[in-house]
Amino acid sequence: MAAFCRGRHRWKRSGCLRVWTRNLTGKYDYDLVVIGGGSGGLACSKEAAQQGQKVAVLDYVEPSVKGTKWGLGGTCVNVGCIPKKLMHQAALLGTAVKDAKKYGWSIPGPVCHDWATMAEAVQNHIKSLNWGHRVQLQDKKVKYLNMKGSLVDEHTVKGLSKAGKETLMTAKNIVIATGGRPKYPTNIPGATEHGITSDDIFWLKKSPGKTLVVGASYVALECAGFLTGISLDATVMVRSIALRGFDQQMAGLVTDYMEAHGTKFEWKCVPKRVDKLPSGALQVTWMDTTTGNEHNGTYDSVLWAVGRAPETKALGLDKLGVQLNKETGKIVVGADESSSVPNIYAFGDIGEGRPELTPTAIKAGKLLARRLAGRSTELMNYDNVPTTVFTPLEYGCVGLSEEEAERRNGKDGIEVYHAYYKPLEFTVAERDASQCYLKVVCERSGDQRILGLHFTGPNAGEVTQGFALGFQCEATYSHLLQTVGIHPTSAEELVKVHITKRSGLDATVTGC
Amino acid sequence: MSSNGEVIAIKNEDHFKEVLDKNQFVIVEFWAVWCGPCRMMAPVVEQAAEFFKDDVVFVKVDSDTFPNLAETYNVRSIPTIVAFSSGQVVTVRAGCLPSEALKSFINGIIGKK
Numbered sequence: 001m002a003a004f005c006r007g008r009h010r011w012k013r014s015g016c017l018r019v020w021t022r023n024l025t026g027k028y029d030y031d032l033v034v035i036g037g038g039s040g041g042l043a044c045s046k047e048a049a050q051q052g053q054k055v056a057v058l059d060y061v062e063p064s065v066k067g068t069k070w071g072l073g074g075t076c077v078n079v080g081c082i083p084k085k086l087m088h089q090a091a092l093l094g095t096a097v098k099d100a101k102k103y104g105w106s107i108p109g110p111v112c113h114d115w116a117t118m119a120e121a122v123q124n125h126i127k128s129l130n131w132g133h134r135v136q137l138q139d140k141k142v143k144y145l146n147m148k149g150s151l152v153d154e155h156t157v158k159g160l161s162k163a164g165k166e167t168l169m170t171a172k173n174i175v176i177a178t179g180g181r182p183k184y185p186t187n188i189p190g191a192t193e194h195g196i197t198s199d200d201i202f203w204l205k206k207s208p209g210k211t212l213v214v215g216a217s218y219v220a221l222e223c224a225g226f227l228t229g230i231s232l233d234a235t236v237m238v239r240s241i242a243l244r245g246f247d248q249q250m251a252g253l254v255t256d257y258m259e260a261h262g263t264k265f266e267w268k269c270v271p272k273r274v275d276k277l278p279s280g281a282l283q284v285t286w287m288d289t290t291t292g293n294e295h296n297g298t299y300d301s302v303l304w305a306v307g308r309a310p311e312t313k314a315l316g317l318d319k320l321g322v323q324l325n326k327e328t329g330k331i332v333v334g335a336d337e338s339s340s341v342p343n344i345y346a347f348g349d350i351g352e353g354r355p356e357l358t359p360t361a362i363k364a365g366k367l368l369a370r371r372l373a374g375r376s377t378e379l380m381n382y383d384n385v386p387t388t389v390f391t392p393l394e395y396g397c398v399g400l401s402e403e404e405a406e407r408r409n410g411k412d413g414i415e416v417y418h419a420y421y422k423p424l425e426f427t428v429a430e431r432d433a434s435q436c437y438l439k440v441v442c443e444r445s446g447d448q449r450i451l452g453l454h455f456t457g458p459n460a461g462e463v464t465q466g467f468a469l470g471f472q473c474e475a476t477y478s479h480l481l482q483t484v485g486i487h488p489t490s491a492e493e494l495v496k497v498h499i500t501k502r503s504g505l506d507a508t509v510t511g512c
Numbered sequence: 513m514s515s516n517g518e519v520i521a522i523k524n525e526d527h528f529k530e531v532l533d534k535n536q537f538v539i540v541e542f543w544a545v546w547c548g549p550c551r552m553m554a555p556v557v558e559q560a561a562e563f564f565k566d567d568v569v570f571v572k573v574d575s576d577t578f579p580n581l582a583e584t585y586n587v588r589s590i591p592t593i594v595a596f597s598s599g600q601v602v603t604v605r606a607g608c609l610p611s612e613a614l615k616s617f618i619n620g621i622i623g624k625k
Contacts, residue, residue, distance in 0.1 A: 071576075124546035127576065128590075131544060134579060135588045 028170040030054050032372060033157045035149035035315070036177035038074015039358040040348030042133060044175055044365030046140045051373035055142045056169060058149035058159050062314075064199035065184065065192055071130030072137075072144070075179055075349070076358040078126055083202035084222055086122045088390045091229020095392075099429035113230040115207035123203065149178075150316040154341055158316075173372050176315065176331060176339070176346040177365065180308040180356070185214075190274030194282050195302040198223065207232065209300025212284055214271055216242040218389045220305035221254065225392040228263040235264040235297070237271060237286060243389065247401035250454050253435040257393035257456075260432065269295075274302055310350050320344070325352040335379050337368050345372075347380075355385055386468035388461035393435055396464030398471045399452035405441045414451065415444045416501040417477065421493040421509040423458055438494055439501075440480065448477035455494065463491040517565035519558055522573045528581060535569040537622050538596040542582055544575045547590045549608045556611045560618060567622050595621045 030053075034045045037059025045057040061078075063069040070078035090113070097111050137144045147159030147167065157174060159167045182197035198219050201208060210233040213224040220236055221243065227234040236258075243251035259265055271286045272294065285296040310330045317324065323332040323340035331339055331346040333354070339346050345368060347354065348361035363380060370376035386398035405414050418439035426433045438455040442448040453467050470479065485492025499507045519541070522528045532538055541557055543550040561570035575582040575590055585594050585601065595603045595618070602621055609617060 124548075127544065127546035131546070131575065131590065138583060139588075 028155060028172045030056050030143075030169060030171040032056075032173050032175065032369070033058070033149070033169060033171035034175045034177060035157065036074070036179060036311075036348070036350075037072050037133070037144070038177060038179050038348065038361070039076045040179075040361030040365040041074065041175070041177035042072075042137070042365075043362040044177060044347075044369045045142045046136065047366040047369035048373060049140045049142045051369060051375050053369070053373050056145060056171075057137065057142055058145045058147050058157070060146060060148035060160075060162075062148070062181075064181075064197065066196055066200045068200045068203045070203070071127065072133045072146075073126075073130050077129045077133070079199050079202055081358055082126060082129065083122050084226075085390055086125065087118065087202070087226040087230070088222065088392075090118050091226040091392065094229050094231065099425075099431065102429050115230070116205065118230070119202070119204060126202075148314060150314055151320050151322075151344070152316070154320060154343055173343045173345065175337075175365075175368065175372075176317075176344065176350055177348045177361070178311040178315065179349040180310045182219075182304065183307045183309045184304055185271070185306055188271055188273060190276070190282075191271075191302075191304065194274045194276055195304045197304050201303060208303070209233075210298075211235070211301045211303055212237060212271075212282075212297065212299040213303045213305055215305030215307070216240075216244070217305055217307070218243060218246075218391070220303075221258065221391045222389065223303060223305060224263050225258060225390075228258070228261065229392055233264075234262075235266060235299075237266045237269050239270050239289075240268065246389070246395075247397065247403065247452070247454055249402060249439075250395050250397065250437075250456060253437055253456050254389065254391050254393060254395050257435040258391060260434070261392055263392075271302075308349070308356065312350065322346075328352060330354075336371065337364060337380070355382065355387075357385065357387060360385055384468065384471050386464050386471070388464055390461070393456050394458065394460035395454070395456045396460035397452065397454045398464060398468045399450065400441060401452060401454075402439065402441050405451045409443065409451070413444055415442045415448060415477070416440070417442065417497040417499065418501055418507050419493055419497045419499060419509050420507055421457070421490060423490045424488045425458065436490070438497060440477065440494065440497055442477045446476075447479075450475050450477060450480065453494070455491075457490045459490070463494070466491070467494060517562040519561045519570040519572050522571055522578065522581075525578065525581060528571070528573065528578075531569060531571055532596055532599045536598055537568040539564075539568055539570050539618060539621070540585075540594045540596065541570070541572045542575045542585070542587045542590060542592045542594065543572055544590045546576075550591045553591055553608050556609065556614055559611060560614050563615065564618055564622075567624075568618060593617070597621065 032048045032053050032055045034041045034057040037057050041057055045055045048055045059072050061069045101107055145159050147161050150158050152158050155170050157169050182199055185191045211227050212235050213220045214237045216238040224234040224236045242255045268289045269286045271284055273285045275283045277283050281298050281300060282302050283296055283298050285294060287294050312329055320341055325332055330352040331350050333339060333346050333351040337345045337347040347364045349356045367378055367380050388394055388396040402416055416439055420437050422433040436457045440450055441452040442450050455463055480495050483495040485495045493509060499505050573581055589606045592606045594601055
């Protein structure tokens with residue numbers, strides 16, 4: 001033990017606790033301890049180490065209600081972006097195989113999908129990412145502790161291992177990046193016992209079968225979307241509106257496409273109870289809020305996608321006085337990710353008002369690390385963040401929704417250029433392109449600065465990424481018109497858009 | 513010093529130490545369930561284990577179950593083969609090895625042509 005003491009350390013052992021206290025010269029065990037090994041936590045800790053800091057990152061996955069757990073990397077890698085996009089791809093391939101026949105391919109026999117094959121491949125990829133993250137931490141000399149972290153005081157973190165062993169460590173700065181977990185509804189009998197969440201669906205070894213997805217967030221729509229795409233019976237139960245917070249016209253196109261392509265929707269319905277039948281199937285009773293009538297249906301699985309709650313319970317924040325938002329429970333943070341307690345920072349999904357996205361968490365984490373190392377004063381810019389919803393018809397956007405632009409500038413203060421287009425690939429495949437649409441919301445005056453850009457269509461994410469650069473550079477409608485399109489693509493329709501909503505003219509693109 | 517020509521799956525870290533202590537030449541394959549190339553290499557390793565059974569003991573370590581062992585030997589990519597002689601690391605070789613390459617690699621370790 002003495003070999004580990006630098007300078008004059010006071011330490012004491014009590015029971016199973018090893019307590020390292022600050023030595024008299026004020027040195028800590030670490031310059032930075034990060035609690036949470038997800039997109040944000042890993043980026044922050046690696047950047048801090050790169051800046052010469054002594055860093056530890058604690059990551060621990062509390063098993064889901066159904067007992068699902070996973071390795072290092074956080075939500076994105078394990079139960080979010082990565083498996084979601086891979087399963088979305090599996091679904092798209094199903095459509096592609098059907099289209100293939102029109103393009104001359106002979107596909108002998110019925111085309112069917114095997115969940116177990118897809119799930120195993122996806123899960124193996126995730127495990128390879130877990131491994132890769134471990135190796136990266138080793139390479140960057142970040143100490144990785146598979147322990148549940150909590151705060152003891154402003155400079156002390158307690159790590160609790162799976163075996164119940166406690167370790168204390170001191171740090172000059174502490175960063176909380178513990179993210180969130182899916183919520184279970186609290187007032188629906190049978191919800192917790194019989195339902196699963198996005199924490200579970202990607203790790204199922206067997207097909208979820210006929211599934212009821214409750215919720216209307218992008219999580220709900222993306223899951224219902226890929227389940228439909230791999231030939232499962234999927235229903236979405238929506239309490240009020242879909243994709244709250246997103247442009248509602250675009251949200252309508254997304255759900256219209258899903259409805260036209262096999263996903264069932266129960267609009268304005270709320271589940272009342274979930275019961276397990278002797279057959280093992282689940283019976284869901286719900287109320288149609290427009291009529292007041294009760295209905296029920298039988299499903300193999302019920303997936304709750306009714307929101308995510310921040311992981312703050314076990315952190316011990318209240319005793320330190322870290323301020324939380326009363327409504328959301330998230331940590332209140334300043335523009336520099338600081339919390340109400342000096343030297344305790346929080347960012348990523350856990351931060352109040354922050355986008356729940358991997359790229360913003362990664363960037364914010366890196367900038368925070370640089371600031372904490374004294375290398376920079378640059379703050380994270382949370383504006384102009386592009387996103388894409390990976391529903392069967394993908395929806396990409398950057399900037400303001402039309403309704404928000406209208407709210408800020410007035411209806412007369414904006415000009416909306418829009419077009420319905422048909423991806424070339426849909427023609428031979430005889431696919432319906434009714435919901436393939438784009439709009440560019442601009443300031444009405446002057447050069448018409450672009451306020452928001454919205455696109456539904458194949459590869460919307462790939463399309464939107466490029467336009468986000470233009471948005472970042474404060475592109476105007478004039479710039480858009482000066483940009484030559486790449487032909488033949490769907491993206492080029494964005495630089496050719498010229499019909500305004502105001503004109504009332506037919507916005508369907510015809511010909512070249 | 514011999515094995516029955518099978519690849520020994522390590523059960524715990526003490527088991528690993530024991531195999532290293534009791535055998536002069538040990539070839540350790542760090543593998544993982546998610547590793548596609550490992551599945552391809554498995555029959556090659558099994559063949560080599562049988563071929564070299566009089567001279568070399570073959571061991572496989574699941575890197576997900578034993579991350580500490582993987583870290584100790586600086587295993588960064590999967591599969592990685594670590595060759596031991598008298599308990600000391602002689603060579604670390606990352607990546608897949610086809611049958612002939614594996615055989616000549618092992619011959620190099622045990623000092624044969």
